[in-house]
Structures are given as structure tokens and as C-alpha cells.
Amino acid sequence: MEPVDQTPVYQTEALIAEDILAYLDKHQHKTMLRFITCGSVDDGKSTLIGRLLYDSKMIFEDQLAALEADSKRVGTQGAEIDFALLVDGLAAEREQGITIDVAYRFFSTEKRKFIVADTPGHEQYTRNMVTGASTADLAVILIDARKGVLTQTRRHSYLAHLIGIRHIVLAVNKMDLVDYSQARFDEIVAEYREFAASIGIAEFVAMPISGFKGDNITAPSPNTPWYSGPSLVEHLETVEVDTATDQARPFRMPVQWVNRPNLDFRGFSGLIAGGTVEPGDAVRVLPSGKTSTVSRIVTLDGDLDSAVAGQSVTICLADEVDCSRGDVIATADQPPQAADQFEATIVWMDDDAMLVGRSYWLKLGTQTVSVTVQQPKYTVNVNTLEHLACKTLELNAIGVAEIATDKPLVFEPYADSRTLGGFILIDKITNRTVGAGMLHFALRRAQNVHWQATDITREVHASLKNQKPKVLWFTGLSGSGKSTIANEVEKRLNLMNRHTFLLDGDNVRHGLNRDLGFTEADRIENIRRVGEVAKLMADAGLIVLTAFISPFRAEREMVRKMLPEGEFVEIFVDTPLEVAEARDVKGLYKKARSGVLKNFTGIDSPYEPPEDPDIRVNTVEMTPEEAAEHIVRQLMPLK
Structure with missing residues (x-):
């Protein structure tokens, strides 16, 4: 007969409470390691993470039961568990057997806590891989032992190094499918080492594993007696994080x-x-x-x-x-820099190509500024590391370009600080994240050009003219009547002794913008220049009238933000395409329809009408004189 425990109940509960508190305290003070798994399609990333969760006992009984049922449903052989199903959460992922979204999972061991990101292997989801890598301390690059080093292996390794991940693990997976061949392992490691050296990865830890069978995941495997290095978990537990x-x-x-x-x-x-x-x-x-x-x-x-x-x-x-x-x-004695022009590496993450000269939001840390990107100097071919000439950046492209912000940005080179050197680009209209980037350095001219203060202010200029400056921005299709109506409005303002100037689209292209064509990038630069000129004229106290198609909302909004609130007046000359084309005063629509004139707005180039213009006139219902009279009445008073 075993002895009866005579410890009072309250003392037993107190001991249990102490054990719980001790465990929680120990868990709270564990260090945290963030890492990603990446590589090509079907290299076993999701399976590996599922195995880590399973072996670290981070799966509840109901989850395990559901996992076993799902494994049988998708056809896993015998009693084996398909660990990838733990991570592939989207229905499309389970149906196709691939990873699409970034899946974050938490697990812990006795020594450390972990957050792991399972990133997609498909090239079209490279942007998701960049998202997962942006906060990681370590990258596990998986390679299928049967396939060796592939394009996505190189791409993900290059991106991981570019983003600043200092710790790389080369996990040669599915060793069970090559009979745990040391020769095959050594061959893959040698090939990867040559590539890694070419992109600047000086050190990495290589290990043979099987995520499905569990070889060298939590403990050394008897199937690889020729391997004397650490298991994956052992390495993850002991690698130094960058906090120090x-x-x-x-x-x-x-x-x-x-x-x-x-x-x-x-x-x-x-x-x-x-x-x-x-x-x-x-x-x-x-x-x-x-x-x-x-x-x-x-x-x-x-x-x-x-x-x-x-x-x-x-x-x-x-x-x-x-x-x-x-x-x-x-x-105080070692501050970071502040500048407004930089060289940066940009990873383009949007389906629509980058528009050179378009204004985007740039978010760096807690700073948000407006930025324009110049034509890239080059893009990088991740397979050959060649620098290729380009005019823009397409989806998943990696390029180097100069960028300019509308106000100084406090920064440090990305190599020194992820927080003050890494940024994202956001489309101003859709609020989509379209790119991610890393600042290299400030351009020297950014620190040598300073704003010169003047004593005669824009308020003084306006008061001398006895009027409030405005920019009357006429927008509409070619043939809508913008120039005619703007001219009529200026004549009426002139009779009211207002000081005005009319900037017409065709006239400006004879001089200031004679070097620009009609591609989307050139149209954006055309409007940017006109906006800057209009702003200077408004600073002089003038009422500026501009007659431009200005087809994109983003650029019209860019000009609005150049001016004080209330000084930009968007006037939409609303004319249906069929009416404007029937007029065809200059014969441009006929040329566009015949294919002689390319990139013509309304035919093979888009026009984005204002969603909420300040003034709208319909030239089907109004004559130009009536439209001008309506506009002037809407503008009153002009003091």
C-alpha cells in the first residue's frame, strides 16, 4: 500500500501556483527569434513548419484529429500525417497543394520562442515572400534534394540578403527520397556556396533534413551518420539574434x-x-x-x-x-541624417507597373511623405546578377532608382538600420502597397540645395493685386472644349480687373515640355511641370487657368496638394467621348482610330474623370459662353 500524501490541500495549491508562476516567468524572459522558410515550389516549406509545430507539441488534440482526417481526405499514404495542412490555411492552398499567402505560426521550446513565416514559392507571390522576410532575423532556404538549386532558390536567397537577413540556413530537404546520399548533399551545398558568394552571403549553415520523416529536425538522425552538425531546432535555439x-x-x-x-x-x-x-x-x-x-x-x-x-x-x-x-x-552628438533625395533599391509588388514621375506615399517607420520615383538605373537579373536597362519596374522586379520626397526624411542606410532605412510605397488612389524599398544613401545635391527665404511673401503679392490666388484646373477629353471655355473665363476675369494667366496644354508643349511624348510616364511629368509652374504663378498672386487633359486622378491630386487649401479648383469639362470624337476639331481622333496616333486619351490610353470635381460643366447642355459664366459665378467672390 502506497503512502498517503499528508500535504494540506491549500499547500498543494500554493505549490502548483508557484510552479505556474515560475513557468510563466521563465517563458516570458525567453528570447524571441523570427525566421522565414523560403525556396522554390514544393520544396517542403509548409511540411517543415508543420513538423516543427508537431514536434514542439504546439498542436491541440482537436487540431491533431482534424489534421489526421484532412490528411486521409487529401490522400496521404498510410498513417502518415500531411504536416503542410497545418499551415496551408486558404482553401486554394489546400486544393492546389501550394502556399499563396504568408502564414505566421508561433511555437516555443525550452530555450526560445519562435515566430515563423511560411512564404510562397511561386514567382508570382514573390511580394508575399518580401513581406514575410521584412521582420525576420533568420531565413531557412529549403532545397529539394532531387532538384537542387533552382531559380526561386536564387531569387529568395538574393532577396533575403538584400533585406538584411544575416543568418541563413541551407536546409537540403527530402533527403529520404535520395537515400540520404552524402554525395548529393555535398553537390548541392557546393553549388549553393558558389552562388551565395556571388551575392555577398559569406556564411551559411547547411544541413540535410527530411521535414516529412523528421530527420535532423529536433535531433540528429541515424540516417545521416556522415553529418555532424546541429539539428535544425538546436541551431534555431542557439543562433544569436540581432538585439545585441x-x-x-x-x-x-x-x-x-x-x-x-x-x-x-x-x-x-x-x-x-x-x-x-x-x-x-x-x-x-x-x-x-x-x-x-x-x-x-x-x-x-x-x-x-x-x-x-x-x-x-x-x-x-x-x-x-x-x-x-x-x-x-x-x-544628440550622433544623430541620423535628414534628406529629400536618395538612391534606393525597390522591389515592385503591384500587378500594375511603376509609373515614373507619379507621386506615391512613402512610409518609413512612423514617417509618411509624398515621393516620386525616377526612371530606374537598372533592374537585377537574380539568376545572372546582370544589371539590365529598363524604363520602369514590373511585378516582382528588383531595381535601383533615385527617389525624391516632398520634405526631408530622417533616415539611415538600410545596411545600418532596417527601421530607418526600409520603406514601403503606397498608391495614393487605391491605398495598395505597391513596392518595398531600401535606402542606400542621400544624394549629395539633396544636402547642397536649400530653400532661400524671401521678404516679399505670396500674401503681399496677392494683396497688391487685390485678389486671392487660385489655380483653375480645367480637365476633360480632347475636344471637350477646355481651352475655349478657359479662354472665355479669362476674358470675363480680365473685365473684372483680375490678374490672370492661361497655361494651355498645346502651348506648353511648344516650349517647357517640348521634350515630352505621350506615354503614361511623359503625361505624368507633363502635369508635374505644369503644376510647379502654376504654383509659382499662384505664389506671385495670379489667378492661373490651366487647360490640360490631365487624364490621371493621382496627378491632379498631386497638384492640389502643392497649393494651400482652397486655392486649387478642379473644373471638369464633362463631354461624352462620342461627342468629343464627333467634333474632332484637330483630326486627332481620326488619326488615333487609324493607328497613326498612339497613346491617345479615350482611345488607347485611359481617362480617369474626377469623382468629385469642384465645378462641373456639360458642354452638350451649355455653350462655351454659358459654361464660362457659370464657372465665374461659382468662383465669386475673388477677394
């Missing part, structure tokens, strides 16, 4: 929001991107350059004596310094 490196850098914290719960407290909250900070440290707020000292470091758990990279804190400053979201608080 980040903490050794100068202090940087992008401000996410200004914490002002009451009049007695004002702090600046954000995630520390680099370095350490303590109360009393001298700091500089960028881009303004104002300096102060740290008075407090505040968290929900109380004030801290110091904070390091990776912590989210609220910093209070000793002085009333102007600081807002998007600014960067940094070490």
Missing part, C-alpha cells in the same frame, strides 16, 4: 504618438529602434534639430532607469520641444 547589435548602436526612437493625457504630462511614445537611453541623456529631435535632455522614461509598470532597443516606452524631455509623430529622437 541594435543595442550597441546610437540611440534612435521614431515617435509614434504624443502622449498627453493631461496638462501636467507630455511624453513621446515609440519603439526604440537602436541604442540605449537613460534619464539625463542629451538628445536631438529630427528633422528640426532641437536639443533637450531626457527627464523620465515612462512605462505602464513605472519609470525605468534605462531602456534599450526593442522596448516600447514614453520619453519625457526636460524642455518644451516641438516634437510630433514621424519625428525621431536620437543621441
